[in-house]
Every structure is written in structure tokens, then in C-alpha cells.
Amino acid sequence: MPFFPASLENLIDRFASLPGVGRKSAQRLAFHVLSLPESEALAFANAITEAKRSVRCCRICQNLTEGEICPICASDRRDKSLICVVSEPRDVLSIERGHEYNGTYHVLHGALSPMNHVGPDDLKIKELLVRVAEEEVEEVIMATNPDTEGEATAMYLSRLLKPFNIRVTRLAYGIPVGSNLEFADDATLTRALEGRTEM
Amino acid sequence: MPFFPASLENLIDRFASLPGVGRKSAQRLAFHVLSLPESEALAFANAITEAKRSVRCCRICQNLTEGEICPICASDRRDKSLICVVSEPRDVLSIERGHEYNGTYHVLHGALSPMNHVGPDDLKIKELLVRVAEEEVEEVIMATNPDTEGEATAMYLSRLLKPFNIRVTRLAYGIPVGSNLEFADDATLTRALEGRTEM
Numbered sequence: 001m002p003f004f005p006a007s008l009e010n011l012i013d014r015f016a017s018l019p020g021v022g023r024k025s026a027q028r029l030a031f032h033v034l035s036l037p038e039s040e041a042l043a044f045a046n047a048i049t050e051a052k053r054s055v056r057c058c059r060i061c062q063n064l065t066e067g068e069i070c071p072i073c074a075s076d077r078r079d080k081s082l083i084c085v086v087s088e089p090r091d092v093l094s095i096e097r098g099h100e101y102n103g104t105y106h107v108l109h110g111a112l113s114p115m116n117h118v119g120p121d122d123l124k125i126k127e128l129l130v131r132v133a134e135e136e137v138e139e140v141i142m143a144t145n146p147d148t149e150g151e152a153t154a155m156y157l158s159r160l161l162k163p164f165n166i167r168v169t170r171l172a173y174g175i176p177v178g179s180n181l182e183f184a185d186d187a188t189l190t191r192a193l194e195g196r197t198e199m
Numbered sequence: 200m201p202f203f204p205a206s207l208e209n210l211i212d213r214f215a216s217l218p219g220v221g222r223k224s225a226q227r228l229a230f231h232v233l234s235l236p237e238s239e240a241l242a243f244a245n246a247i248t249e250a251k252r253s254v255r256c257c258r259i260c261q262n263l264t265e266g267e268i269c270p271i272c273a274s275d276r277r278d279k280s281l282i283c284v285v286s287e288p289r290d291v292l293s294i295e296r297g298h299e300y301n302g303t304y305h306v307l308h309g310a311l312s313p314m315n316h317v318g319p320d321d322l323k324i325k326e327l328l329v330r331v332a333e334e335e336v337e338e339v340i341m342a343t344n345p346d347t348e349g350e351a352t353a354m355y356l357s358r359l360l361k362p363f364n365i366r367v368t369r370l371a372y373g374i375p376v377g378s379n380l381e382f383a384d385d386a387t388l389t390r391a392l393e394g395r396t397e398m
Contacts, residue, residue, distance in 0.1 A: 003292055005265040011250040014243045018228050027289055029217050033247055034254055034263070044213045045247040048232055051210040052240040055233055064233070066204040090226055093202050 008034065060131065062107040062124040064089045072104060079103045081138040085128065085157065087111045087145060095143065103141075106131065111149040112156055125157065132164050139167040146173065207233065259330065261306040261323040263288045271303060278302045280337040284327065284356065286310045286344060294342065302340075305330065310348040311355055324356065331363050338366040345372065 004012065008030060016026035033041055057063070058070035061083075065071070072078055072092075082103025086092055092105050108123040131137065140161055144150035158168045173191035175184050184192070203211065207229060215225035232240055256262070257269035260282075264270070271277055271291075281302025285291055291304050307322040330336065339360055343349035357367045372390035374383050383391070 003295060004288070005250075005254050005263060007246070007250040007253045007265060008263060011246045014246045019231050020224065020227065025219065028219065030250065031288065032218050034250060036251075038251060041247055041251040045244040045251075047206070047210045047213045048240055048244040048247075051204075051206040051229065051233060052235075052237060052244075054206045055204050064204060064207060066206060089203070089230065096202060 057107075057109075057124075061105045062109065062127055063092055063105055064107075077102075081136055082141070083128070083131065083137055083139070084141045084143050085154075086143045087150060087153070091143065091145075103139075106140075108144070108153065111144055111153040113149045120156065123153070125160070128157070129160065132161060132166065137164075137166055139169060142168065142170045146171070256306075256308075256323075260304045261308065261326055262291055262304055263306075276301075280335055281340070282327070282330065282336055282338070283340045283342050284353075285342045286349060286352070290342065290344075302338075305339075307343070307352065310343055310352040312348045319355065322352070324359070327356070328359065331360060331365065336363075336365055338368060341367065341369045345370070 011030040012026045015021055015029045016023055033044060054066050055064050058065045058073055059068050060073040061070060063070045079102050083106050084095060084101060084103055085106045085108060087108050087110060089107055092107065095101050106128045110118050110123050112118060112120065142154035142157060144153045154170055161168050172195055173188065174195055175181065175188060175192045210229040211225045214220055214228045215222055232243060253265050254263050257264045257272055258267050259272040260269060262269045278301050282305050283294060283300060283302055284305045284307060286307050286309060288306055291306065294300050305327045309317050309322050311317060311319065341353035341356060343352045353369055360367050371394055372387065373394055374380065374387060374391045
């Protein structure tokens with residue numbers, strides 16, 4: 001017999017299936033949910049159902065939204081000629097936090113990764129090409145992660161975008177602001193030297 | 200405006216309210232749930248509702264169970280004269296894993312902690328006293344955690360149990376099997392010396 005009651009085992013299994021949650025943590029989370037007042041536990045269950053039901057991808061930029069078009073694409077104060085391509089919805093949040101960028105986004109929902117069987121068709125690439133073809137886009141900024149997969153995705157996209165004759169740029173590499181040279185890795189330092197600018 | 204759609208923010212809030220889950224992890228978990236197929240996400244929500252609905256405390260030992268009485272208390276192969284007192288349901292699992300203990304349990308659902316406003320009335324202590332008073336109990340083993348709160352709880356209970364004239368024991372302290380003396384802390388080593396046994 002399984003040790004915990006079946007419905008509790010089931011809840012533990014569900015938590016354990018989440019990324020980064022091991023068996024022990026899943027137990028802890030399940031016990032916590034059981035210890036909540038009935039109304040709180042039901043609110044948790046409803047939050048899942050509700051989010052799953054009402055959150056979808058913006059028809060234009062593929063970012064998560066509740067309407068058909070996300071607030072950024074719907075805003076007339078954003079520069080529609082500029083598209084910043086990111087891997088995940090959370091990356092949009094990171095860039096928005098800077099309060100500097102005033103263009104739009106395009107969320108790929110992943111990065112090319114042959115190892116994990118993620119190919120071009122698994123990403124929102126077609127949707128990007130349609131935007132570039134149909135809208136008046138002047139520049140596409142590749143803001144995929146600075147790792148192998150993000151790099152490969154940026155390279156792949158920049159080749160696809162070549163025929164459209166627009167500017168395709170990549171986020172600058174270099175030493176992080178406020179950090180210490182001592183802790184910069186070789187690759188970053190090399191890129192920072194290569195990309196040095198006039199003072 | 201909040202950055203993510205309201206229902207997604209709500210789901211992130213729910214995950215962030217779980218113990219040990221920070222804002223970033225909560226985001227990651229919420230995104231993962233959104234990326235699940237509809238049926239999987241609904242199954243997650245149902246797992247919460249179902250576990251909350253059907254899991255309750257065993258009438259006798261207070262361990263989590265789906266029926267009125269848990270399988271251990273219901274089994275006639277367990278020694279009912281022996282009660283092992285633990286803080287949490289997961290501690291029962293830890294002891295059962297050893298396949299050595301053949302008595303029953305009593306789950307307190309916490310430990311005394313004045314700092315966190317957990318007093319005797321917040322634990323399943325009355326239920327333990329009723330068992331000791333009404334059943335033929337010969338020994339109560341204190342298996343609360345070897346920390347300040349677990350220690351205080353064990354001391355408190357042993358005083359309450361004194362009038363019943365039964366054996367009250369505590370798990371042995373000492374060096375963990377398979378470990379290395381070099382890494383044993385002073386307190387543990389002192390206790391291991393005090394508790395030394397004839398070979």
C-alpha cells in the first residue's frame with residue numbers, strides 16, 4: 001500500500017512534477033496545502049483553473065495576456081517599428097523593469113535546442129516573420145539568453161530576417177554594471193574588450 | 200498596472216504563499232502550470248480540491264488518512280501498547296521506512312513553540328492523553344525532533360504522562376551510522392559519549 005492516503009499521494013505527485021520541486025519539497029508543499037483553511041485551498045485550485053482558462057498568447061507578440069492583444073501591443077505610446085525578441089514571458093518583465101525600452105516585444109516561448117528536441121516549429125518564429133513582413137518594422141533586437149541555445153536561436157533568426165532588409169541587432173556583451181573585474185569570467189572579459197567603446 | 204495578466208498574477212501569488220517558494224520560483228511554477236495541457240492543469244487543480252476534501256486525521260493517532268481510522272491503527276498486526284509520538288505526518292513515514300517499528304503512532308501536528316505562538320492547545324495532546332488513559336498503553340516513545348522545540352515538547356509531554364505510570368522513552372542521541380567523527384558536532388559527540396553502551 002502507498003504510505004499516504006491516495007489523494008494526498010496524488011497531490012504530492014502533482015507538486016513533484018513541477019520543475020525544480022523534488023519529492024521532499026513536494027511533500028512539504030502538499031502538507032502545507034492540506035493545512036490551509038478550506039477556502040484558501042479551494043482558492044488555490046481555482047487560481048490554477050482560472051489562469052489556465054483565461055491566459056492566452058497575445059495575437060501579435062505572443063506574450064501572455066488575458067485579452068486578444070496584450071497591453072504593450074495595444075498601447076499607442078510604444079514604438080511599433082522596434083521588436084525585441086525574447087525567449088520567455090518573464091524576459092519581457094526583466095526588460096520592462098528598466099523603464100528604458102519603448103518598443104514592442106516578440107516572445108518565442110523557448111529557444112532552439114536540438115538536444116531537447118526543440119526545433120524552429122516549436123517556437124513562435126512564423127508569427128515573427130509575419131509581423132516583419134506585414135508591419136513597418138525597422139529593427140529587430142535579439143534579446144535571447146547569452147547561452148548556447150539563446151545564441152543559436154539569435155543566429156538562426158538573424159539569418160531568416162536577412163531578406164527583409166531591416167536592422168537586426170543583439171544585446172551587448174560585457175561586464176555587468178556594479179560588478180568586479182576579478183569575478184568576471186574569461187569569455188565575458190574577452191567580449192567586453194572586443195566591444196570596448198570610446199570614452 | 201500589474202505586469203502579468205491578473206489571473207496569472209493571482210496564480211503566482213498563490214505559489215509564492217507556499218513555504219520555501221520565493222517570487223521567482225513562484226513565477227517559474229505558474230508558467231509551468233500554464234504550459235501544461237488543459238487536462239493536466241485541471242488535474243492539478245482537482246488534486247488540491249480532492250486531497251483537501253478527503254484527507255482527514257485518523258480518529259485515534261491523528262495521522263493523515265482518508266477513512267476514519269488509518270491503516271496502521273486499523274491493523275491487528277501492530278502493537279497497540281506502544282505509541283511513538285511524532286510532530287508531523289512525514290515523521291511517521293521516516294520511521295516506517297526502517298521496517299523495524301511495530302507499534303502505533305501519535306501525530307502532534309507541530310511542536311511547542313512560544314515564539315510562534317504554538318501552545319499545548321494547538322497540538323493533538325489531549326487526544327494522546329485520552330489514548331493513554333483509555334487504552335492499555337505500556338510505553339510512549341518521544342520521537343519529536345532533536346531541536347529546541349521538539350525537546351521542549353518531549354519534556355512537556357513526559358511530565359503530563361508521569362501520573363499514568365507508564366514507560367516514557369526518548370529516541371537515543373548519538374553519532375549517525377555511516378558518518379565520520381570528524382564531522383560530528385560537539386553537542387552530538389558529548390551525547391554519544393554520555394550514552395555509550397557496553398560492547
